[in-house]
Amino acid sequence: MAFAQAIAIFTITVSVVTFIAFFGRLPAFRNTPIGFCHRLLVLHIPSFLRNLDLKLSNGRVTNGSARLGHYLMYEKHPVVLVFFLGLVTASAGLFLPAIWHLLPLHHKLLVMAILPQPYYFTYLSAKRNPETFISGLNHAAQMRHYPYDRILYYPGTYCKTCRFLKPPRSKHCSICKSCVSRMDHHCVWVNNCLGRGNYKYFLALLLSTSIMLAYGAYLAYMTLSPLVHEHYAKYERWYKYKPEPGADMTSWGTYLDMKLHYFLMYTSIYIDAGGVSASGVGLLALLTWPLPLGLLGYQLYLVYAGMTTNESSKWADWRDDMADGVVFLAQRKLETMQDYRPKVTAPDDSSSSPSPIPTPPPTPPDDEEPRTTWPLESRHVLVRTTNGQPPTRLPSRIASVADKDSFERVWDLGAVENVYDLGFFDNLLDILRH
Ligand SMILES: [Zn+2]
Ligand SMILES: [Zn+2]
Incomplete structure (x- = not known):
């Protein structure tokens, strides 16, 4: 025991x-x-x-x-990655030989389908993905994925290390030593940054790991339960829970104590029946499967809210400042918005030379905010003030776009539009495509 x-x-x-x-x-x-x-x-x-x-x-x-x-x-080091894959490999190496002879064929096939998946998605998440890291080669394309929302991201911000304009939603990672596109977080688990290009593999890794663990726990239960009755008799004196003398039987403490008693009793019987290799690993799987599932749930909540892990802490800062009453919101001047900019059209030279190749519209070389492929554009500007009074002097990046007469205090995030949120399914689609 x-x-x-x-x-x-x-x-x-x-x-x-x-x-x-x-x-x-x-x-x-x-x-x-x-x-x-x-x-x-x-x-x-x-x-x-x-x-x-x-x-x-x-x-x-x-x-x-x-x-x-x-x-x-x-x-950057693979210690946690090696530990994780080592633990999965060692556990599977102990567990499967101990129960393999007790498994029906369809479960053997299922094991062969489920077990390789966490390895495969770890590999895809850990692999250097050219779309995730921003370089001179893809910088122009990266600038066109999302608009600057003027709440979390402003145009004209340079990365001092990479020496280029930071594309909206990107962040420099000091561990990977590169700017990361739609940065979610640097994950020590896969020894890589997760962002545009590989975040979907991380979601698949979380899902496949929790399925593997839940399935492992189920297989331990399924194969060992028939053996349990042979070991039952030894635990007779444990069958009935005996509370401390004078314990309050209706209290949570006694209830939890009773649950722990039976949990430990069954753990002991199962370990007797299956040994550490089958029951110990099964117990580990039973206790740990909610971890990746919980993290997947949290990541899906972020997808639903249209934010990355990196952005969720920035939004949390805004939320705390709003609750303190020091945040003001203004409407953007219409003429500063992309859709209202004068359109650049190619000169009409069809009469002089009938060229079959149309000339592309010229892009200004120092354009800080190229037209994006994203369907939404920010209509708001947010400002923090130090004294809780409406802003009087504005930084130039805000003064140039904000309608100064429209400032009003906001108390919660509900008043602010998140341009990166297209609704759960479109957010998810954006992630699965990239
Ligand atoms: Zn950088
Ligand atoms: Zn990183």
């Missing part, structure tokens, strides 16, 4: 810590216990250990581990 209990508690702890470490920084968890635990884990505990080390050994331990930490956090 103690062994099974140790495995179960270890697996639960690892799952919870992994969840907090990876997802705790998401804006959705701001001001929640998960966000608090994340700050504890990545800020307060390391700084406490650093201070302790400074007192005890004059910082010798942390100087070495800081280099390692810096390498793991801020350099």
Whole structure:
């Protein structure tokens, strides 16, 4: 029992810590216990250990581990990727030989179809995709995918490292050392930036991983359940839950204690029946399958809201400032909008030379905002003020496009149009196509 209990508690702890470490920084968890635990884990505990080390050994331990930490956090390395694929491979290597003889043919075929998928989508997500990274070769095309919304992205912003105008929705990644198109986030899991071109593979990786884990847990249950009754008798004294004397039977604490009791009892019986290779791996799959599924759910919510992970934290900043009453919205001057710009037409020279090739309309070489292929254009400008009063002096990039008489205070994001949101299905289509 103690062994099974140790495995179960270890697996639960690892799952919870992994969840907090990876997802705790998401804006959705701001001001929640998960966000608090994340700050504890990545800020307060390391700084406490650093201070302790400074007192005890004059910082010798942390100087070495800081280099390692810096390498793991801020350099491109495949440590997590190798760990993930290693864990999947080792688990499948233990699990499948232990239960293979108990599987009917159709499940054997299903295993062969489901198991390779996380490997394949990890490969596609990790591979360097020319569409994801912005270079001199594709910069002009990248500028035409999305308009500047003048809330999160402004025209005329240069990337100091890449030395070109930042296309709307792009962000420079200091780990990949390149600007990334429609940057979602740098993912240590696949050792790559996720953005235009490979974000869809990341969604497929999350989906295929949670299907693989849920299916693995189901196979463990299906193959081991018939063996369980042989081991049942040994656990007779565990059959009935005995609460602490005087415990309140209606309280949540007692209820959870009872659930944990039976969970540990069944874990022990299953580990007796299937050993660590079948039951331990099955338990790991059972406890971890919600992790990729939860992250997929969050990513699909972002798709629904028409934003990337990178943009979701920018929107969260706007939302917090709006709640403080310091954000003002203005309408854009019509003449600054693309659709109202004077159209550039090729000179009509058909009478002098009947050339079969039409001359393309000239594009100004320093055009900061070329016409995009995106169907929406921003109609709003947002401004933060420091004192909560309507803005009086505006930065030139805002003054040139905003109708100064139309400023009004906004209290929540509902008042603002997100031009990158075309509705869930069109957002998803944009992602699946690119
Ligand atoms: Zn850059
Ligand atoms: Zn990156």
